[in-house]
Amino acid sequence: xxxxRKITVIFVIVLLASFATSxxxxxxxxxxxxxxxxxxxxxxxxxxxLRRFSIGYSGLLADIYWTRAVxxxxxxxxxxxxxxxxLGPLLNITTALDPHLIVAYEFGSTFLAxxxxxxxxxxxxAIALVEQGIRENPTASHxxxxxxxxxYFEKNDYDxxxxxxxxxxKIPGSHPFMKIVAASLFQRGNDQQNARLLWxxxxxxxxxxxxxxxxxxxxxALQVDAEVPELEKIAGIFRQxxxxxxxxxxxxxxxxxxxxxxLDPIGNxxxxxxxxxxxxxxxxxxxxxxxxxxxxxxxxxxxxxxSKETAKKPDSxxxxxx
Amino acid sequence: MIxxxxxxxxxxxxxxxxxxxxxxxxxxxxxxIGAALLLGQITIDIERIFLINxxxxxxxxxxxxxxxxxxxxxxxxEIEKKTLYAILSRPVRRWEFIIGKVxxxxxxxxxxxxxxxxxxxxxxxxxxxxRFQHGDGLLLIAIYFIILQFIMMTSLAIxxxxxxxxxxxxxxxxxxxIVGSFAQDLRGMAAxxxxxxxxxxxxxxxxxxNFASLNVITSVSHGQAISGAVFAHxxxxxxxxSIALVAGAVLIFERRNFK
Numbered sequence: 301x302x303x304x305r306k307i308t309v310i311f312v313i314v315l316l317a318s319f320a321t322s323x324x325x326x327x328x329x330x331x332x333x334x335x336x337x338x339x340x341x342x343x344x345x346x347x348x349x350l351r352r353f354s355i356g357y358s359g360l361l362a363d364i365y366w367t368r369a370v371x372x373x374x375x376x377x378x379x380x381x382x383x384x385x386x387l388g389p390l391l392n393i394t395t396a397l398d399p400h401l402i403v404a405y406e407f408g409s410t411f412l413a414x415x416x417x418x419x420x421x422x423x424x425x426a427i428a429l430v431e432q433g434i435r436e437n438p439t440a441s442h443x444x445x446x447x448x449x450x451x452y453f454e455k456n457d458y459d460x461x462x463x464x465x466x467x468x469x470k471i472p473g474s475h476p477f478m479k480i481v482a483a484s485l486f487q488r489g490n491d492q493q494n495a496r497l498l499w500x501x502x503x504x505x506x507x508x509x510x511x512x513x514x515x516x517x518x519x520x521a522l523q524v525d526a527e528v529p530e531l532e533k534i535a536g537i538f539r540q541x542x543x544x545x546x547x548x549x550x551x552x553x554x555x556x557x558x559x560x561x562x563l564d565p566i567g568n569x570x571x572x573x574x575x576x577x578x579x580x581x582x583x584x585x586x587x588x589x590x591x592x593x594x595x596x597x598x599x600x601x602x603x604x605x606x607s608k609e610t611a612k613k614p615d616s617x618x619x620x621x622x
Numbered sequence: 623m624i625x626x627x628x629x630x631x632x633x634x635x636x637x638x639x640x641x642x643x644x645x646x647x648x649x650x651x652x653x654x655i656g657a658a659l660l661l662g663q664i665t666i667d668i669e670r671i672f673l674i675n676x677x678x679x680x681x682x683x684x685x686x687x688x689x690x691x692x693x694x695x696x697x698x699x700e701i702e703k704k705t706l707y708a709i710l711s712r713p714v715r716r717w718e719f720i721i722g723k724v725x726x727x728x729x730x731x732x733x734x735x736x737x738x739x740x741x742x743x744x745x746x747x748x749x750x751x752x753r754f755q756h757g758d759g760l761l762l763i764a765i766y767f768i769i770l771q772f773i774m775m776t777s778l779a780i781x782x783x784x785x786x787x788x789x790x791x792x793x794x795x796x797x798x799x800i801v802g803s804f805a806q807d808l809r810g811m812a813a814x815x816x817x818x819x820x821x822x823x824x825x826x827x828x829x830x831x832n833f834a835s836l837n838v839i840t841s842v843s844h845g846q847a848i849s850g851a852v853f854a855h856x857x858x859x860x861x862x863x864s865i866a867l868v869a870g871a872v873l874i875f876e877r878r879n880f881k
Contacts, residue, residue, distance in 0.1 A: 357682075367668075370666050403668055
């Protein structure tokens with residue numbers, strides 16, 4: 301081998317070996333100092349200063365800060381955190397850099413408004429964010445839906461929810477559904493039907509698939525929450541008539557109390573428990589439900605299909621026949 | 623005259639495209655455009671906006687860097703290599719030399735922008751499932767305004783290159799690019815200040831290049847239309863400002879003693 305080739309081979313080996321060793325060192329350091337990333341620090345907190353630093357490329361900087369807000373919220377959420385101290389400042393910076401980034405107002409207000417551990421539990425900040433979005437984007441009628449949502453579900457302020465929906469319905473091009481929802485909210489205030497109407501208005505007025513999925517899940521949960529008490533009432537009527545607990549829904553059908561075996565919104569039959577309670581077959585597939593759960597079972601507000609350690613899969617060997 | 627200017631333009635273009643720095647910068651701009659496609663996956667609902675902002679910003683910034691780093695050497699390299707004497711000993715007037723150089727670099731930048739633009743639109747088509755969307759035409763206007771920016775930066779770089787060293791030219795060009803991005807803030811400050819200081823600020827605000835008005839990237843990313851008046855005024859402003867800078871470069875270069 302000539303000397304030049306020899307040197308080349310030796311130094312290629314040295315390069316690869318050093319790089320591989322340094323990568324292994326990085327892994328070791330990561331195990332020793334997993335939280336060395338200072339994620340709770342915002343070095344520049346002033347949106348105006350950041351706008352200056354962006355030298356005209358404020359749109360790109362807004363996208364970067366929005367991405368940071370999404371990653372921050374996601375990282376906190378999966379660990380079940382209850383404090384989201386940087387979320388508000390990150391969203392303020394994002395919307396100051398690009399006031400027309402509608403998604404930051406829509407999703408950001410949801411992240412802020414929902415109670416922990418689902419969100420930051422700051423509905424007033426969420427309302428301020430959406431109102432800023434409305435000022436900057438007067439034709440974005442969908443923001444009024446988000447505002448109504450926060451007033452209804454997080455503040456229980458049904459009048460303000462109704463007014464927000466009414467204001468939004470006046471914007472040219474707004475979805476006709478908004479007028480219907482506004483009228484219903486004014487008429488009935490806190491009502492399961494209104495909750496359904498609000499989620500249906502989200503479903504009808506958004507083009508975002510994730511938001512549509514979320515709205516569908518909530519509508520299914522509302523259907524279950526309405527159906528389970530009704531089914532339990534019917535089981536109670538059977539007990540009063542016959543003096544014994546029904547063992548399954550077939551008995552209720554035979555007694556003429558039900559037209560058929562009741563199915564939940566995803567097509568699984570409900571389960572009638574020996575103590576007269578009604579449960580859903582697969583609560584993993586039905587996030588956000590409050591009724592139809594086994595005793596002591598709680599699901600997170602965002603249920604990612606079995607990611608929580610506390611939620612256990614139902615034991616099919618103990619299930620009664622439907 | 624046209625033949626002489628064309629010859630210098632073509633030679634400047636040929637020399638510029640041989641510079642390896644150019645290819646590295648274009649490669650990095652294309653890399654950033656590709657990275658924007660991936661980075662859009664870790665955020666919510668802004669994949670297209672992110673790609674447009676990142677892609678057009680990459681084209682803009684890398685183009686400005688190319689304009690500065692090639693522009694500052696256009697005159698100084700000829701002086702260093704002493705080829706300038708050979709050129710000026712021919713019947714080539716000094717102003718023809720300067721204008722040929724400007725045209726050559728602008729042509730280089732337009733070609734670069736074309737290739738970076740192809741990569742950008744390819745990424746956009748990939749994201750939009752191979753379909754153009756309403757508002758994609760506005761991106762061409764943004765790219766046109768970026769080219770106007772390049773024309774102004776080239777003229778600035780040539781102006782500084784006509785009388786100062788390459789390093790100082792680079793620093794001054796870059797500094798004016800930053801200050802030019804704040805031109806509207808300067809105008810706002812001038813409006814709030816009175817007396818002599820107000821006049822000074824107002825003069826400075828008009829003297830510095832107004833790059834802020836040429837930056838419509840954020841607007842087009844949201845599909846906001848650019849009016850015909852803005853299009854016409856920006857075009858006129860960029861051309862007139864560049865002509866003024868090149869005239870200044872010619873005036874300095876005509877009087878420069880190369881002995």
